Amino acid sequence: MAFLEILAAASFGAFTFITYFHHGEHHLYGATYFTSFLLICASAITYLVQKQGHTLPEVLGTTTQIATSFFFGIYTTCVLYRISPLHPLNKFPGPFSARISTLWLFFQATPRKQAHLALLDTHNKYGKIVRVGSNTLSIIHPKAVEKIHNTCLKAPFYDLDNPNTSIQSTRDKALHDQRRRPWSLAFTETRLRDYEPRIKKIHQHLLARIDQDSKNNEDGQSNMPVDATRIVNQYAFDVMGEVAFGSHFDMLNTSKSHKAIDMLNESMGLMGFMCPIWLIRLAVAIPGLTRKWWQFTDYCFGQMEMCRSTKSGSPVIASTLLEPYEKREPTPSEKNILRGEAQLLVVAGSDTTSAALTCALYELVRNPHIKTQLREAISASLSPGETEIGAHDVRNIDILNGIINETLRLYPPVPTTLWRLTPPEGLWIDDETYIPGNVIVSTPHYVLGRSNDIYDRPNDFIPERWSSKPGLIKQDKAFAPFSVGPFSCVGRPLAMMNLRMTLAQLVYTYDISLPASMTMDEARTAMEGNMKDNFTLMPGQLSLVFKRRV
Ligand code: HEM
Numbered sequence: 216m217a218f219l220e221i222l223a224a225a226s227f228g229a230f231t232f233i234t235y236f237h238h239g240e241h242h243l244y245g246a247t248y249f250t251s252f253l254l255i256c257a258s259a260i261t262y263l264v265q266k267q268g269h270t271l272p273e274v275l276g277t278t279t280q281i282a283t284s285f286f287f288g289i290y291t292t293c294v295l296y297r298i299s300p301l302h303p304l305n306k307f308p309g310p311f312s313a314r315i316s317t318l319w320l321f322f323q324a325t326p327r328k329q330a331h332l333a334l335l336d337t338h339n340k341y342g343k344i345v346r347v348g349s350n351t352l353s354i355i356h357p358k359a360v361e362k363i364h365n366t367c368l369k370a371p372f373y374d375l376d377n378p379n380t381s382i383q384s385t386r387d388k389a390l391h392d393q394r395r396r397p398w399s400l401a402f403t404e405t406r407l408r409d410y411e412p413r414i415k416k417i418h419q420h421l422l423a424r425i426d427q428d429s430k431n432n433e434d435g436q437s438n439m440p441v442d443a444t445r446i447v448n449q450y451a452f453d454v455m456g457e458v459a460f461g462s463h464f465d466m467l468n469t470s471k472s473h474k475a476i477d478m479l480n481e482s483m484g485l486m487g488f489m490c491p492i493w494l495i496r497l498a499v500a501i502p503g504l505t506r507k508w509w510q511f512t513d514y515c516f517g518q519m520e521m522c523r524s525t526k527s528g529s530p531v532i533a534s535t536l537l538e539p540y541e542k543r544e545p546t547p548s549e550k551n552i553l554r555g556e557a558q559l560l561v562v563a564g565s566d567t568t569s570a571a572l573t574c575a576l577y578e579l580v581r582n583p584h585i586k587t588q589l590r591e592a593i594s595a596s597l598s599p600g601e602t603e604i605g606a607h608d609v610r611n612i613d614i615l616n617g618i619i620n621e622t623l624r625l626y627p628p629v630p631t632t633l634w635r636l637t638p639p640e641g642l643w644i645d646d647e648t649y650i651p652g653n654v655i656v657s658t659p660h661y662v663l664g665r666s667n668d669i670y671d672r673p674n675d676f677i678p679e680r681w682s683s684k685p686g687l688i689k690q691d692k693a694f695a696p697f698s699v700g701p702f703s704c705v706g707r708p709l710a711m712m713n714l715r716m717t718l719a720q721l722v723y724t725y726d727i728s729l730p731a732s733m734t735m736d737e738a739r740t741a742m743e744g745n746m747k748d749n750f751t752l753m754p755g756q757l758s759l760v761f762k763r764r765v
Contacts, residue, residue, distance in 0.1 A: 224281045228288020236289065237296070242371045242493040246500035256282065297349045303651035309346030310337070317348035317491040328487030328747040331630040331661035338662050344648070348491075351634075351655040353662075357669050357690035358645050360658045363635055364700035366642055370634035370655045372492045375499075379512060381555030382705075383563065391701065394552070398705045401535035407712055409529045411606050413457045414713055418603075418720050420467040421450045425725070425761045428470075440730040443759040444573050444742075451569035452476050452561070454713060459560040460518040461531040475514040479562065482508035487749040489632070515557035532560060564706050566751040567628035568713055573754040574626035575618055575718055577742050578676045580729050580759065585678060586722060589614050593723045602723070602765050606712050609719040617678025619714050623696035625676065627660035630752050633698055660696055661748075669693045725761040733758065 241248070256278055263274045296302060298314050313319035323333035337345055338355055347353045354363070373384040382398055385391040400406070428441040449466035452473070457463040464473040482505070490498070498504050522533040523540065536556055545553060579586040592612045593604070601608070609615055634657050641652040650656060665673045670680070671687040680687040688694070697704035704710070721727065729738050738757070745755025 221280060221284045224284035225288035225291075228285040228290075229292040230288075231285075232289045232292040232296075236293070240371050242491075242496050243374055243377065245493050245497045249497075252282075302349075304346050304350065304352065304654065307344055307346040307352060308341040310341075313347050313351075314349060317351055318494075320347055320351075320489045321491065321494075324487060324489040324748070328484075328749060330487070330489050330632075331659065331746075331748040331752070334631060334659045335662050335665065338659075343668075344650075348655065350653075351657070352650065353657050353659055354644070354650075355658065355662050355666055355668075356644050356648060357666070357693045359656075359693075360663065360695050361692045361699060362642065362644050363637075363656055363658055364633070364695065364698055364702070366700075367635035367637055367656065369702060370636045372632065372634040372655075375492060375495050376508070376512075376555065376558075377496075379551055379555040379558075381552075381559035383559050383702075384555065388701065395701070395705060397536050397538065401532045402706060402708045404708075406530065406532075406535065407606070407708055410458045410531075410709060411712070411716075412529075413461075413531075414454055414716060415603060415605075417450060417454045417457055417463060417467070418717065420453065420463075421446070421717075422720075422724060424449075424467040424470065426763070429761055438760050438762050440733075440758040440760050443576055443757040444754050447573045447576070448566075448569040450717070451565045451572065454568070455561050455565040456518075457531075458709065459532045459564070460522050461528060461533075462518065462521075475511055475561075478507040478511040478514070482511060483562075483566070483749045483751065483753075484747075487747050487753075489748075512554055512558040515561050516554045519553055519557040519560075533557070536560075563704075564710065566749075566753070568710055570626065570628040570752040570754055571619070571622055571710075571714055572717055573757055574752075575622040575714070576721070576727060576759060577738070577754070577757050578622060578625075579618070579722065580727060580738070581735060582676055583728075585614070585618065585676070586727070589618060589719075590722050593719045597723075604716050604720045604723060606716055609715045612715075612719075613682040614678050615715055615719060617681040618718065619711070620681045620694070621676050621678050624664040624670070624694060625674075626746075626752055626754070627664060627696040628752050629696070629698070629750065630661035630748050631657065631659045632748075632750055633657055633660075658695075661752075663693050666693075721761075724763065724765055726764055728760050728762075730758055730760055 260271075260274050260278055263269045263277075264271055294315055297316075298311075299305070302314075304314075310319060312322075320330060320333070323337075324330040334347070334353055337347065338353065343354065343356045345353050368388060369384075369386045373386050376384060382391065382394045385394060424446055425441060428446065429439050430437050431439050446467070449464075449472070453463040453465070453467050464476060466473055466476070485498075519533050519537070522531065523537050536553070540549070579589070589612075592614050593609065596608050596612060597604070634655050637650050637652050637654045637656055639652040641654075642650045644650060663669060667673055669688070669690045671689065677684065677687060685691075695703075697707045697710070729735070741756045741758070742754060747753040747755075
């Protein structure tokens, strides 16, 4: 093939990048581009063979050469631009390969699904603002959290389960505000009072399950180590099923995982690879590849539909979200919205609460003096003879709130990936730090929580930081495990109520410790060493002994 034709194809590729792919968002169209490309090639081959009389091998060879030259033109121009001084992020430090492609984070995360640790290392090496993708910055500037999350909109990453959009994946601000209203109504003081007995019911299941697993069925010996990570995770899902739809997953009672939760876990496991959104959308377009996720969504939507048809008992979260549809059927597009909300109800509240509870227990067994202080404070807040913890008993206990905050600081349940898009005019973080417009930014909370610029003794677990020793916090606005701004966690009141009640109930009911045969180092390796960042933090194995006190 003539050199000039190859050059023309490559130049056309460069032209396509400069005039088209360089502008706007393309992540939703990967599959369309791919199929269009195949169609164009097939049409060209058919035309050249049938109408022009060329032989098939000859035409295949030419088409391959033209296509390769075309892509060479696109990608060479793209890479040259990304590493050149013309790129708006050129002045920001970071690994060279991250400048070329967002796949950098994918390669960092893939071996162990520990993007939180990869980013910690990267910030230690490159500083507060690091270029971690061609158009992506990871920022741990102490002022960044408030500024970014109050100003920026959600990044393309949130299109991952389009067209099912939950409130969390709604990128349009006006639409998000509109959808946020019913959600807010589901977490008022009155509603929380409705949910409290439901949580207490699951507490009974939790204690019964711990007692059962602590017994060795063969020789009747008690105080056997139990798999705390698993039990707490099942607890968190049972609570969410109960509070969201009025029917729990029955995992604590049966000691068995629920099929819907298995499907969710499998899907969330894929998030740990930190794939760029265009790759996720390509995967979504391949039939069957993301089947488990859609089956999980179907299951949750089924629960939502059941709530609509069988209104009974005290309100659950779904009843508030379904109020507009009491007298009429939702339209097809409203049904899509409800599908998104139904899956989010389970996803948002379960793994997050489970991670926080497991990590809090882990820190308590590593710091027995804090555990003792907590138990004394709980005992002082209970009426004589009271053993069942209520929300009002434990609402204002400084040491309890401090333990929860310290846990969320060191082990934020959403550790890394709150991707946002800077406004077109860019953003000033402080008087000296400017972030250009249309850039994807993230404030990784795991790294922020361990920053010397934000906390004194950042690696120590000190609950008093949040009450009697505020001097240990240098920048309080950088602490935002529930995020801040218009897209922050709407379920925070429920999460805090559940965390307080459950931690208090466990510490009051049991003496909790590591198994006698396990050293602190072994516990650390099993738990922190195997912690995964699957969008939500997945704690590693935590084996604990629960000795009954009351
Ligand atoms: C310790 C527990 C929890 C933590 C740390 C947490 C954290 C977060 C964070 C960081 C976000 C922002 C996510 C993003 O921008 O992509 C979020 C959003 C959200 N959370 Fe939570 N969450 C927790 C528990 C809950 C619970 C119990 C619920 C109840 C269903 C809930 C419901 C939601 C919802 C609906 C959103 C989306 C809000 C919006 O986009 O306006 N969360 N959460």
